[in-house]
Amino acid sequence: MRHSPESLTAAAVLALALLSLPLASRADDPPRLTFAQLVDSMRANFDVTQQIKAYAGREVEIQGFIVPAGPPDLSFFLLSRVSALGNYCCEIPTGQDETVYVYAAKGLKLVYDPLRVYRVRGVFEAGKDVDRTYGVSMFRIRGARVEEAVGARIFKVGETPTPPTKP
Amino acid sequence: MRTAPTVALRGVRKAFPLAGGQRLEVLDVVDVELASGSWTALSGRSGSGKTTLLNLIAGISRPTAGSIVVGGEDIVAMTEPRRDAFRARHVGYVFQTFNLLPALSAVENVMLAMMFTDAVARREHRRRAEAILSRLGLSARLSHSPARLSRGEQQRVAIARALANDPPLVLADEPCASLDAQTAREVLTEFWSVCRQDGKTVLVVSHEEAALAAAHRVLDMTGINRAAAGRASPELVRPA
Amino acid sequence: MTVVGLALRYLRGRLVTTALTALSIALGAALVLASVLLTRGVEKTFMESATEYSLVVGAKGSPTQLVLSVVFRMDTPTPNILRATWERLASDERVDVAVPVALGDAYQGFRYVATSPAYFAAMPWRQRSFAIARGRFAREDSIEQPSYEVVLGAETARRTGLQLDDRFFEGEEMAEYPLTVVGILRSTGTADDRAVFLTLPSFWGMNEVARKMQMKPLTAVLVRAKRMSDLPALHRQLNLSQETQAVFPSGVLLGIFNLLGLAEEVLALVLAIVASVVVLYLFVSMYSAMRERRREIATMRALGARRATILGLVLLESCLIALVGGGAGLVLGHGIAYGGARLLASRAGMVADPFAVGLLQPAVLACVVIVGALAGLLPALSAYRVDVEENLAPLS
Numbered sequence: 001m002r003h004s005p006e007s008l009t010a011a012a013v014l015a016l017a018l019l020s021l022p023l024a025s026r027a028d029d030p031p032r033l034t035f036a037q038l039v040d041s042m043r044a045n046f047d048v049t050q051q052i053k054a055y056a057g058r059e060v061e062i063q064g065f066i067v068p069a070g071p072p073d074l075s076f077f078l079l080s081r082v083s084a085l086g087n088y089c090c091e092i093p094t095g096q097d098e099t100v101y102v103y104a105a106k107g108l109k110l111v112y113d114p115l116r117v118y119r120v121r122g123v124f125e126a127g128k129d130v131d132r133t134y135g136v137s138m139f140r141i142r143g144a145r146v147e148e149a150v151g152a153r154i155f156k157v158g159e160t161p162t163p164p165t166k167p
Numbered sequence: 168m169r170t171a172p173t174v175a176l177r178g179v180r181k182a183f184p185l186a187g188g189q190r191l192e193v194l195d196v197v198d199v200e201l202a203s204g205s206w207t208a209l210s211g212r213s214g215s216g217k218t219t220l221l222n223l224i225a226g227i228s229r230p231t232a233g234s235i236v237v238g239g240e241d242i243v244a245m246t247e248p249r250r251d252a253f254r255a256r257h258v259g260y261v262f263q264t265f266n267l268l269p270a271l272s273a274v275e276n277v278m279l280a281m282m283f284t285d286a287v288a289r290r291e292h293r294r295r296a297e298a299i300l301s302r303l304g305l306s307a308r309l310s311h312s313p314a315r316l317s318r319g320e321q322q323r324v325a326i327a328r329a330l331a332n333d334p335p336l337v338l339a340d341e342p343c344a345s346l347d348a349q350t351a352r353e354v355l356t357e358f359w360s361v362c363r364q365d366g367k368t369v370l371v372v373s374h375e376e377a378a379l380a381a382a383h384r385v386l387d388m389t390g391i392n393r394a395a396a397g398r399a400s401p402e403l404v405r406p407a
Numbered sequence: 408m409t410v411v412g413l414a415l416r417y418l419r420g421r422l423v424t425t426a427l428t429a430l431s432i433a434l435g436a437a438l439v440l441a442s443v444l445l446t447r448g449v450e451k452t453f454m455e456s457a458t459e460y461s462l463v464v465g466a467k468g469s470p471t472q473l474v475l476s477v478v479f480r481m482d483t484p485t486p487n488i489l490r491a492t493w494e495r496l497a498s499d500e501r502v503d504v505a506v507p508v509a510l511g512d513a514y515q516g517f518r519y520v521a522t523s524p525a526y527f528a529a530m531p532w533r534q535r536s537f538a539i540a541r542g543r544f545a546r547e548d549s550i551e552q553p554s555y556e557v558v559l560g561a562e563t564a565r566r567t568g569l570q571l572d573d574r575f576f577e578g579e580e581m582a583e584y585p586l587t588v589v590g591i592l593r594s595t596g597t598a599d600d601r602a603v604f605l606t607l608p609s610f611w612g613m614n615e616v617a618r619k620m621q622m623k624p625l626t627a628v629l630v631r632a633k634r635m636s637d638l639p640a641l642h643r644q645l646n647l648s649q650e651t652q653a654v655f656p657s658g659v660l661l662g663i664f665n666l667l668g669l670a671e672e673v674l675a676l677v678l679a680i681v682a683s684v685v686v687l688y689l690f691v692s693m694y695s696a697m698r699e700r701r702r703e704i705a706t707m708r709a710l711g712a713r714r715a716t717i718l719g720l721v722l723l724e725s726c727l728i729a730l731v732g733g734g735a736g737l738v739l740g741h742g743i744a745y746g747g748a749r750l751l752a753s754r755a756g757m758v759a760d761p762f763a764v765g766l767l768q769p770a771v772l773a774c775v776v777i778v779g780a781l782a783g784l785l786p787a788l789s790a791y792r793v794d795v796e797e798n799l800a801p802l803s
Contacts (some may be wrong), residue, residue, distance in 0.1 A: 068657035099636040112661040135634035255711020270420030
């Protein structure tokens with residue numbers, strides 16, 4: 001189940017703290033960014049924090065829902081915190097900070113399910129960019145590889161959710 | 168035309184494995200030599216191992232013991248592919264049942280034999296096949312399939328095939344058993360005529376009068392095969 | 408005589424069996440080729456007809472039906488939405504372009520598509536362009552004075568035989584409002600080739616019901632957003648409204664592709680079974696031939712042929728049948744694909760190229776020959792192992 005924005009923010013802050021430590025043993029897994037982090041990193045005038053800029057040019061992982069705003073081969077799509085379908089349980093993302101433009105790597109083969117969470121890994125870009133076809137964006141991932149994100153954590157009754165660990 | 172070599176058998180034995188680990192010894196022959204250019208007839212009851220002996224000399228099978236020297240080379244020591252190649256070049260074989268390929272015409276059947284060795288140049292194959300068939304009186308039947316040939320004609324084609332690569336040694340296993348007496352005589356006469364002209368060494372398994380009469384030497388299986396008769400008997404070997 | 412010559416001789420020797428075996432191989436290969444060509448065509452049609460609009464807005468109901476009818480002109484049109492919806496979207500600051508589309512009725516099966524000039528205009532994000540082959544686009548008109556001018560898609564013009572300045576109508580009630588052909592479009596390779604384009608006022612004018620309506624009806628609005636990141640919000644807003652739904656056309660297409668993928672898997676399974684049967688047939692045919700040929704094989708061995716030569720001969724025979732069958736299969740496959748393509752075009756408006764030549768044909772042929780070799784392997788081995796002595800003569 002999805003968490004409320006407050007707990008997600010708390011989790012994100014904790015995650016940020018953890019992530020700012022030197023990356024530990026799982027060196028092969030790229031660092032994971034959350035939408036909350038992206039939101040928090042926005043500053044006035046389309047500027048972003050140094051912290052988030054540190055990830056630019058590096059391989060990261062973001063999990064979210066696919067919004068097929070581009071061509072049907074999914075060479076371009078939006079990654080969003082909230083699914084385009086579903087029960088509209090959450091606040092709809094209204095700005096660039098909660099939508100990531102994803103440019104897929106060549107030859108991406110994917111079975112698209114609007115209600116699944118996908119794990120997108122690719123080279124991260126932060127900062128304002130105007131794409132000729134798709135317009136302006138704040139965050140992008142290029143050369144993305146996409147797969148379904150499996151392994152949602154199941155919480156027992158009374159257990160409080162802890163920050164998301166590596167899947 | 169080359170000088171025909173001799174065939175020399177020394178201590179040749181052949182046994183077949185039976186069920187239960189036992190062996191049936193079919194051949195245990197005395198030492199035999201076939202002179203170059205000679206016609207030797209091989210006679211004996213059926214089951215006395217004549218065909219087996221022929222197959223050993225042809226290199227189609229290997230003896231359990233002994234050596235078989237054909238044209239100066241011991242074929243027993245050869246590997247199977249080498250023996251096959253040797254046979255293709257040096258041995259012509261005429262079968263009792265003709266064994267022509269029904270899918271091929273007469274001339275193609277003769278050309279078939281030339282396919283397995285390079286004694287004759289590829290572009291000469293057809294010409295040579297036609298020439299040999301003409302020598303045997305079949306120039307009008309070149310493109311006939313075996314089904315359209317008489318039995319005598321079929322055997323002539325088989326003889327032509329055996330001679331295709333100009334082998335020094337020609338083996339014939341009851342070549343006239345499937346022919347009537349008149350045709351048998353004719354075919355045998357032509358067969359021997361051609362072989363003698365070309366100086367071939369010939370070993371014929373037959374009980375035909377014509378074959379025995381023309382032979383320089385007659386070998387009887389009971390005489391040379393200890394396993395058939397129990398003891399070799401020199402009186403049964405008629406001198407040349 | 409060469410080994411190849413001998414193999415051909417043998418094939419000719421049992422001509423009927425050879426022909427039947429080759430025919431079954433040809434059928435199998437043809438099926439594979441035709442299905443690949445046709446499925447590629449279907450996918451390509453969808454991909455190429457895919458629209459560059461970010462959203463399709465229409466009445467509530469099936470998203471698939473909306474996209475199929477508006478973009479691909481395949482399904483039945485969805486219920487109407489209000490013109491006011493278009494006007495609201497056109498004035499929304501997040502929207503770059505909002506193109507209205509009205510559907511309904513057809514002339515000889517070629518659908519009327521009423522839209523605004525924006526549908527044809529060149530846009531920076533638009534990769535395809537509409538070009539007039541003959542004539543011109545319909546002139547601007549108004550609800551009071553419809554022009555009743557139409558522009559035909561390339562395929563429509565071809566099949567109906569309508570020329571410039573021809574006037575036509577379909578059905579009794581249209582007799583008072585015949586339409587005039589003023590332009591013919593160049594081929595686009597999409598469903599637009601099979602459309603009859605007219606202005607919205609003309610569409611509303613020629614339709615008795617629409618003529619009386621105050622609020623003029625539309626089927627859909629095609630929306631291009633200025634920024635992709637505005638789409639999720641726009642999408643939700645339109646979906647939450649009572650009147651409309653908004654659909655990502657790519658999303659619908661992906662759903663269709665999922666289904667197609669499933670169908671393709673089933674088809675592949677069926678083809679695999681067919682191929683297995685064909686291979687089995689070839690194997691049985693070769694194997695029984697070898698059994699009959701024992702004496703001949705023994706004879707060839709007695710003539711000095713090596714075992715390996717015999718093996719090669721049998722494999723060659725098998726491969727030759729496969730090669731002939733494969734070659735015939737390629738020709739037959741293109742023929743079947745041609746028939747299938749015509750069916751697809753007439754029934755579903757899809758464009759499949761039945762004569763596309765690429766790596767597919769050599770690949771199919773190579774596979775057929777390899778499979779032929781495999782089918783002939785066991786018979787070849789059995790020929791390899793023929794006991795010469797046993798098989799030379801019937802009884803000694």
